[in-house]
Amino acid sequence: MMRDQLERAFVELELARRRRELLFWTLRGWLGIAVLGGLTIASLVTLVHGQAAQAQALAGAGALGAGAGALLARRRG
Numbered sequence: 791m792m793r794d795q796l797e798r799a800f801v802e803l804e805l806a807r808r809r810r811e812l813l814f815w816t817l818r819g820w821l822g823i824a825v826l827g828g829l830t831i832a833s834l835v836t837l838v839h840g841q842a843a844q845a846q847a848l849a850g851a852g853a854l855g856a857g858a859g860a861l862l863a864r865r866r867g
Contacts, residue, residue, distance in 0.1 A: 791799070
């Protein structure tokens with residue numbers, strides 16, 4: 791391979807890696823939004839039914855999940 795072909799191949803590999811990484815972070819973000827939305831709806835349903843203890847348990851679980859996600863993001867970043 792010529793030097794310019796080799797450089798072009800490396801650039802294409804780097805572009806593919808960045809696209810894959812962007813897809814991963816996009817999917818991770820949408821999954822996080824879906825989980826938070828589900829927790830919000832579950833909390834509202836338990837509050838409407840007057841079960842405050844379950845709402846507090848859901849809020850605690852959500853806070854724990856958010857904290858774990860933040861630590862993971864900080865560790866990778």
